[in-house]
Amino acid sequence: MTRLPxxxxxxxxxxxxQPVGSHAERCxxxxxxxxxxxxxxxxxxxxxVSLEEPLRWQIGPLDLKVERxxxxxxxxxxxxxPGAEPAGPPGLVSESGPPLEEYDELARLxxxxxxxxxxxxxxxxxRPVVSSPRLPLQVPPRxxxxxxxxxPLWVAVELEGSETRLIDVPxxxxxxxxxxxxxxxxxxxxxxxxxxxxxxxxLPESWEHATTPVRISNESDELLLLERLRVxxxxxxxxxxxxxxxxxxxxxxxxxxxTEMASIEIEPGAPPEVxxxxxxxxxxxxxxxxxxxxxxxxxxxxxxxx
Amino acid sequence: MSEWASQAVELMSxxxxxxxxxxxxxxxxxxxxxxxxxxALRRVMLSRLEPQQEQLLTRVAYYLIFGLFAVAALHExxxxxxxxxxxxxxxxxxxxxxxxxxASNFISGLxxxxxxxxxxxxxxxxxxxxxxxxxxxxxxxxxxTWDNLFVRIPxxxxxxxxxxxxxxxxxxxxxxxxxxxxxxxxxxVSEVLLEVAKKNPLGLVEPQPLIMVTGFxxxxxxxxxxxxxxxxxxxxxxxxxxxxxHEAFAAAGIEIPFPQRTLRGSDADPLPVRLAGxxxxxxxx
Numbered sequence: 001m002t003r004l005p006x007x008x009x010x011x012x013x014x015x016x017x018q019p020v021g022s023h024a025e026r027c028x029x030x031x032x033x034x035x036x037x038x039x040x041x042x043x044x045x046x047x048x049v050s051l052e053e054p055l056r057w058q059i060g061p062l063d064l065k066v067e068r069x070x071x072x073x074x075x076x077x078x079x080x081x082p083g084a085e086p087a088g089p090p091g092l093v094s095e096s097g098p099p100l101e102e103y104d105e106l107a108r109l110x111x112x113x114x115x116x117x118x119x120x121x122x123x124x125x126x127r128p129v130v131s132s133p134r135l136p137l138q139v140p141p142r143x144x145x146x147x148x149x150x151x152p153l154w155v156a157v158e159l160e161g162s163e164t165r166l167i168d169v170p171x172x173x174x175x176x177x178x179x180x181x182x183x184x185x186x187x188x189x190x191x192x193x194x195x196x197x198x199x200x201x202x203l204p205e206s207w208e209h210a211t212t213p214v215r216i217s218n219e220s221d222e223l224l225l226l227e228r229l230r231v232x233x234x235x236x237x238x239x240x241x242x243x244x245x246x247x248x249x250x251x252x253x254x255x256x257x258x259t260e261m262a263s264i265e266i267e268p269g270a271p272p273e274v275x276x277x278x279x280x281x282x283x284x285x286x287x288x289x290x291x292x293x294x295x296x297x298x299x300x301x302x303x304x305x306x
Numbered sequence: 307m308s309e310w311a312s313q314a315v316e317l318m319s320x321x322x323x324x325x326x327x328x329x330x331x332x333x334x335x336x337x338x339x340x341x342x343x344x345x346a347l348r349r350v351m352l353s354r355l356e357p358q359q360e361q362l363l364t365r366v367a368y369y370l371i372f373g374l375f376a377v378a379a380l381h382e383x384x385x386x387x388x389x390x391x392x393x394x395x396x397x398x399x400x401x402x403x404x405x406x407x408x409a410s411n412f413i414s415g416l417x418x419x420x421x422x423x424x425x426x427x428x429x430x431x432x433x434x435x436x437x438x439x440x441x442x443x444x445x446x447x448x449x450x451t452w453d454n455l456f457v458r459i460p461x462x463x464x465x466x467x468x469x470x471x472x473x474x475x476x477x478x479x480x481x482x483x484x485x486x487x488x489x490x491x492x493x494x495v496s497e498v499l500l501e502v503a504k505k506n507p508l509g510l511v512e513p514q515p516l517i518m519v520t521g522f523x524x525x526x527x528x529x530x531x532x533x534x535x536x537x538x539x540x541x542x543x544x545x546x547x548x549x550x551x552h553e554a555f556a557a558a559g560i561e562i563p564f565p566q567r568t569l570r571g572s573d574a575d576p577l578p579v580r581l582a583g584x585x586x587x588x589x590x591x
Contacts, residue, residue, distance in 0.1 A: 082505075178510050178513060183477045183513060184475050186476075191511035
């Protein structure tokens with residue numbers, strides 16, 4: 001199957017060939033490139049899909065195409081290579097691109113009759129995410145740190161007005177990793193590497209991650225070393241700023257004995273850094289009760305790998 | 307004839323008929339009670355025990371109860387049970403000698419059920435046989451090999467052998483032995499291998515891959531390259547890693563050498579060298 005180009009060029013003219021700015025204000029066509037270029041800070045909305053007229057989106061590294069037949073929906077998606085130039089702001093793409101069959105992955109769903117509307121929704125990972133700071137971080141006794149880490153994003157395509165989900169795929173599939181005290185006990189998580197930013201001003205922009213504030217309180221008398229941090233991402237909700245950036249609820253991890261266990265509390269609502277952000281819907285699964293003890297910190301594996 | 311008739315009449319007397327009826331009633335009652343107890347045990351124990359353990363328990367209970375009622379019925383019919391017990395004892399010794407292996411298998415089966423080194427559905431290897439366990443029965447276990455053959459392994463063999471259970475732990479490590487040419491930069495080889503593991507989505511980030519020079523071989527410098535993955539992805543991971551290593555080495559110009567031998571000639575007796583299409587000549591110097 002042919003690999004698609006890493007970035008899809010965005011439309012720069014309206015559907016009448018006119019400049020974007022003035023045309024966008026007048027045009028009613030949802031698929032008008034000018035309209036999408038000017039409005040698409042938030043790609044998570046409803047779209048009308050005409051029969052045999054596919055729609056195509058570029059969301060981060062994900063190139064997604066949706067086609068509607070009278071009794072079926074066809075979806076295809078491909079991802080750019082990790083080393084490729086990052087794509088621009090996400091949204092609809094005017095060019096139809098290659099045929100659906102040439103996409104890396106395909107889905108085909110049959111229905112008695114298809115309606116014309118679908119909705120794109122951003123989601124978080126369906127497993128906990130283990131973040132490894134590029135430089136291990138140490139939190140001294142009785143100190144607290146507030147980190148900002150990136151949580152990988154998923155996209156779901158759903159039928160408008162229905163709970164039917166057509167696909168639920170990551171923008172870029174993270175690597176698997178194991179989190180637990182040994183190779184016999186633990187769970188499979190997704191792995192990310194984080195800069196563990198402490199300063200909000202230095203937060204990098206990314207269309208393929210949501211920002212998760214993590215507050216770490218070291219309530220013990222010993223130094224807390226953060227080599228790996230497990231964040232229960234499926235229990236978090238998503239919030240969107242006006243600029244189209246995605247944030248999750250904050251997580252507060254309290255360590256009282258410098259072991260890998262910590263009590264967890266999810267700080268409900270939009271984090272204070274983006275207090276006006278809009279709620280995009282609940283988490284994938286119920287969050288744990290406040291104070292629930294989880295295995296949150298872990299040191300790198302040794303000893304069993306011989 | 308008349309003697310036979312009088313004996314028949316004696317047998318058919320009311321008292322004997324009553325005895326017969328009581329014996330039959332005991333047998334029927336025993337059969338019914340045994341079935342009820344078996345059904346009740348099955349309902350209670352099914353969620354708490356493995357299917358094999360539940361089956362064993364219900365069978366033992368059934369035959370025990372029915373056996374008690376059968377003995378009572380025989381007693382009702384006037385059989386002298388002491389004689390019966392004596393005969394049973396002698397029979398037991400004879401059967402015991404004849405069925406040593408079966409008895410050993412049976413006892414081994416009980417130990418297997420209690421110890422649970424593996425269960426139904428687990429993948430195991432025992433004495434060179436690899437496959438999935440279909441059932442753990444009283445005398446043997448049944449295994450389906452991965453090329454779809456049915457294998458019966460006596461329990462005694464299982465107890466006495468080393469059994470490897472592939473499906474016990476959630477992770478498995480893929481171990482590959484690689485060799486690179488002596489001229490290669492070993493640090494660069496390690497970097498390439500690490501990159502291959504990072505890019506493979508089935509390979510786990512933690513536990514970290516292991517890349518280790520194991521020695522200087524006859525034809526190559528040898529590496530151990532180990533990557534962890536989920537147990538169910540073992541085959542896919544092993545295949546994709548080797549494909550990726552092959553591609554990555556080719557792209558990086560890293561040679562995996564064929565077995566090599568160095569031939570040296572001596573000054574007194576030089577090696578003949580034939581040129582393609584030319585004559586045999588001698589090496590100068």
